[in-house]
Amino acid sequence: MARERPLVLCGEDDVLFRTILRVGLQKHGYDVIVVGTGSEVRAAVLKERPDAVILDVMMPGIDGFSLLCSLRSDPKTAKLPVILCSARHRPEEIQRALREGASAYLTKPVRLAELTERLQELIGT
Secondary structure, three states, rough: OOOOOOOEEEEEOHHHHHHHHHHHHHHHOOEEEOOOOHHHHHHHHHHHHOOOOEEEEEOOOOOOHHHHHHHHHHHOOOOOEEEEOOOOHHHHHHHHHHHHOOOOEEEEEOOOOHHHHHHHHHOOO
């Protein structure tokens, strides 16, 4: 059965930023699941089958880059849109993210308008 609203999974260890993402994306028409660690992201991706994933680069356990590589190496999730978000803004980190398969890389503080624009481009909402 198709969903009425696209489902976005957010992997973010900062509780305040998780709340901002959840509330902001829900107001823009998305259903949102938020988790705080890389291993929780991996489990939720397989269980919930989200339409897109937003990942913090620096998370406890599995970091965003490692998780991105894991998602890209699995045929079930290889094409899943993944947006990396990080306070890191050095060009080499952004290039690494895109080279390793990130659909987009946004630097914190993330503007909600930019994030929703990227989601619309990636999942057609």
